Amino acid sequence: MSAAKKTHNTEDFLQMYRQMARIRTFEDNANQLYLSAKMPGLTHMYSGEEAVAVGICEALRMTDKITSTHRGHGHCVAKGADFKEMFCELLGKEEGYCRGKGGSMHIADQSNGNLGANAIVGGSMGIATGSAFTAKMLGKDDVTVCFFGDGATAQGLMYEVMNMAALWSLPVIYACENNGYSEYTRTEEIAAGSILGRAQAFGIEAHQVDGQDVLAVNALTEKLVDRCRKGEGPFFMELMTYRYHGHHVGDINREYYRSKQEERDWKENRDPIIRFRSWLVAEGIATEAELDSLNADIRADASAAVEYALQAKYPDVSEVDMHVYAA
Amino acid sequence: MRKITLSQAVNEALAEEMRRDPTVFIIGEDVAEAGTPFKVLSGLVEEFGTQRVVDTPIAEPGFMGIAVGAAMTGTRPVVDLMFGDFLFLVMDQLCNQAAKTHYMSGGKLNVPLVLRTNMGATRRSAAQHSQSLHALVAHVPGLKIAMPSSAYEAKGLMKTAIRDNNPVVIFEDKLMYNDKAGVPEEEYLIPFGQANVLQEGVDITLIGTSSMVQVCQAAAEVLAKEGISAEVIDPRTIVPLDEETLLKSAKKTSRVIIVDEGHQSYGVTGEIASRINEKAFYHLDAPVLRLGAMDVPVPFSPALEDITVPTPERVADQARRLVRGELIHAA
Numbered sequence: 001m002s003a004a005k006k007t008h009n010t011e012d013f014l015q016m017y018r019q020m021a022r023i024r025t026f027e028d029n030a031n032q033l034y035l036s037a038k039m040p041g042l043t044h045m046y047s048g049e050e051a052v053a054v055g056i057c058e059a060l061r062m063t064d065k066i067t068s069t070h071r072g073h074g075h076c077v078a079k080g081a082d083f084k085e086m087f088c089e090l091l092g093k094e095e096g097y098c099r100g101k102g103g104s105m106h107i108a109d110q111s112n113g114n115l116g117a118n119a120i121v122g123g124s125m126g127i128a129t130g131s132a133f134t135a136k137m138l139g140k141d142d143v144t145v146c147f148f149g150d151g152a153t154a155q156g157l158m159y160e161v162m163n164m165a166a167l168w169s170l171p172v173i174y175a176c177e178n179n180g181y182s183e184y185t186r187t188e189e190i191a192a193g194s195i196l197g198r199a200q201a202f203g204i205e206a207h208q209v210d211g212q213d214v215l216a217v218n219a220l221t222e223k224l225v226d227r228c229r230k231g232e233g234p235f236f237m238e239l240m241t242y243r244y245h246g247h248h249v250g251d252i253n254r255e256y257y258r259s260k261q262e263e264r265d266w267k268e269n270r271d272p273i274i275r276f277r278s279w280l281v282a283e284g285i286a287t288e289a290e291l292d293s294l295n296a297d298i299r300a301d302a303s304a305a306v307e308y309a310l311q312a313k314y315p316d317v318s319e320v321d322m323h324v325y326a327a
Numbered sequence: 328m329r330k331i332t333l334s335q336a337v338n339e340a341l342a343e344e345m346r347r348d349p350t351v352f353i354i355g356e357d358v359a360e361a362g363t364p365f366k367v368l369s370g371l372v373e374e375f376g377t378q379r380v381v382d383t384p385i386a387e388p389g390f391m392g393i394a395v396g397a398a399m400t401g402t403r404p405v406v407d408l409m410f411g412d413f414l415f416l417v418m419d420q421l422c423n424q425a426a427k428t429h430y431m432s433g434g435k436l437n438v439p440l441v442l443r444t445n446m447g448a449t450r451r452s453a454a455q456h457s458q459s460l461h462a463l464v465a466h467v468p469g470l471k472i473a474m475p476s477s478a479y480e481a482k483g484l485m486k487t488a489i490r491d492n493n494p495v496v497i498f499e500d501k502l503m504y505n506d507k508a509g510v511p512e513e514e515y516l517i518p519f520g521q522a523n524v525l526q527e528g529v530d531i532t533l534i535g536t537s538s539m540v541q542v543c544q545a546a547a548e549v550l551a552k553e554g555i556s557a558e559v560i561d562p563r564t565i566v567p568l569d570e571e572t573l574l575k576s577a578k579k580t581s582r583v584i585i586v587d588e589g590h591q592s593y594g595v596t597g598e599i600a601s602r603i604n605e606k607a608f609y610h611l612d613a614p615v616l617r618l619g620a621m622d623v624p625v626p627f628s629p630a631l632e633d634i635t636v637p638t639p640e641r642v643a644d645q646a647r648r649l650v651r652g653e654l655i656h657a658a
Contacts (some may be wrong), residue, residue, distance in 0.1 A: 065400065067396075096433070097432075097433070098431060098432050098433035098435070099433030099434070100433070101430055101431055101433050102431040102432060102433065108431070108432040108435060108436060110432070110435050115396070115399055115400070115436070116428070116431070116432060120423055120424075123419060123420075123423060123424060124424075125392065126391065126392010126393050126394075126395060126396055126420055126424070127392060127395050127396035127399060127424065128396060129389075129392065129393050129396060130392060130394060130395055130396020130397035130398070130399070130400070130404075131397070131399065131400045132396075133393055133396065133397045134396070134397045134400040134401050134402050135400075137350075137352065137378060137402060138350070138401060138402070144396075156388070157388050157389060157392060157419075157420075160384070160386035160388060160389025160390075160392075161386075161389045161392060161393060163384055163386065163389070164383060164384065164386070164389055164390070164393060167384075322434070323429055323430045323432075323434040324429070324430055324468050324469055325429070325469065325471070325493050326434070326437045326439075326492035326493050327492065
């Protein structure tokens with residue numbers, strides 16, 4: 001693990017651990033809901049990438065904005081969302097963040113600055129850049145982080161908006177979660193040249209960071225966010241990470257595109273939560289028992305939220321044509 | 328009342344709304360010093376500066392996406408899309424993002440933006456600068472579609488569009504930018520979803536959109552000389568559509584022709600005709616007729632282009648035959 005900044009106290013570190021554990025627990029429960037056929041549709045798991053969302057979001061204020069992706073539960077949790085409203089949304093219930101109208105791929109939580117997941121790969125890059133445009137135009141010091149995967153770097157929209165963000169010095173950070181796979185295809189097969197080089201071509205300062213190291217991600221993000229607030233944006237980050245599950249929960253037999261050995265290696269040797277846990281214990285910040293107890297609390301919270309969501313009401317059918325237009 | 332051009336009317340509407348609300352801004356290609364190729368925005372950058380009249384690179388999906396994000400976070404962008412044909416370039420940002428955000432978020436996020444663009448053939452601009460694509464976006468729930476038919480309409484509808492909390496697409500007919508009409512000095516707004524009955528009549532209803540309102544009015548004049556009394560209606564907005572006014576007229580006159588410059592197939596004319604058939608069938612004395620643009624890419628040659636769009640002569644001819652009781656099979 002990289003050296004921690006002195007400004008962090010025990011609570012900051014425990015909060016990072018708690019948020020990563022919450023994401024993993026959320027996803028384990030969501031996966032079970034899918035496997036037991038209790039969840040409509042399908043979903044995309046964030047497990048394995050927790051240090052990216054948490055390292056970044058812990059460097060943001062509540063008023064800072066993020067845009068998320070189809071693999072978005074992690075971003076949503078990390079930006080401050082509650083389990084209950086999230087599970088209700090995944091199950092299409094009235095009390096969900098979007099009253100059941102968005103589902104897994106469209107969760108938005110504007111009260112915490114999450115402008116929403118997006119089911120079009122790369123579809124939120126304009127939105128994130130526009131959110132940064134608002135901050136600049138209205139003279140606010142909010143920063144926007146645009147999460148997207150390596151697959152989205154093949155979309156043209158990205159280059160159009162990075163060009164404008166650089167021309168206009170917008171306070172936006174493009175956070176490329178490079179998990180090695182664009183759906184069922186290795187990133188090397190879809191990305192020519194260098195991903196960082198693409199941002200650098202616009203004069204955007206770009207950094208690659210170990211996305212399994214929450215402290216490294218957090219330290220870099222804090223610096224870039226601070227500079228964005230001073231008008232030095234935009235920035236680009238490539239976070240090297242790994243997706244434990246398939247492209248979506250139904251992508252079970254995937255040996256044709258990646259080996260079980262490779263998956264095992266990442267899970268056993270580079271897991272962001274295991275690594276951070278060892279560091280916390282080694283540094284004397286928390287004991288194994290304290291962390292076990294924290295995990296048990298999170299599991300209990302998740303079980304209660306799942307149970308609540310399963311029993312919760314569906315929206316009344318009269319809501320079907322509500323919210324097509326704003327008043 | 329003073330008379331100004333449609334172009335001046337749009338310019339005034341934008342200036343008034345930008346003075347009224349500091350979160351309104353314009354974004355698009357060559358909108359600032361150039362004032363767009365049609366010069367509709369001339370002078371605005373001098374008053375409001377380049378922070379609020381924002382020139383972009385030639386990147387329609389990019390600036391459309393930026394406008395969507397800006398609208399979601401507290402501003403009111405007016406996106407300038409130089410030609411309606413470029414709608415095909417911004418479809419994801421307009422139809423997958425802007426149109427659906429309010430619904431998908433369960434009503435928590437709004438996208439109050441205006442997409443200003445244009446329509447209309449016979450400018451000898453060929454197939455990629457002449458299309459009238461309003462029906463295409465009218466098909467997508469979540470968008471509102473306004474189609475001003477004069478300078479007066481253009482100003483009132485633009486001001487309403489900017490204050491609306493939804494994405495609104497406004498189609499200006501690019502051949503009408505220099506057409507003058509009476510526009511009051513005092514402020515006014517034109518509400519969406521309220522059709523305008525321009526002329527009352529008893530024998531036949533002519534429903535026209537945008538410049539086709541003028542075509543209907545010209546046809547009505549010819550018909551009046553022959554003793555045929557035509558009612559002329561401008562829906563003003565096709566989403567929301569003032570069905571009540573259209574049905575009331577159809578029931579009164581029992582004959583209806585709908586004239587629109589979009590392609591006839593799967594278009595606005597078919598939609599309105601179908602609603603009248605479904606809801607006023609027993610009041611009709613003749614099939615509802617559609618007159619749209621021909622189902623061909625807009626040709627360049629004047630000899631070909633002029634025959635692709637409805638004319639007053641064709642509208643009058645069809646109206647005459649309907650009133651006479653001839654059985655007409657639309658071309």
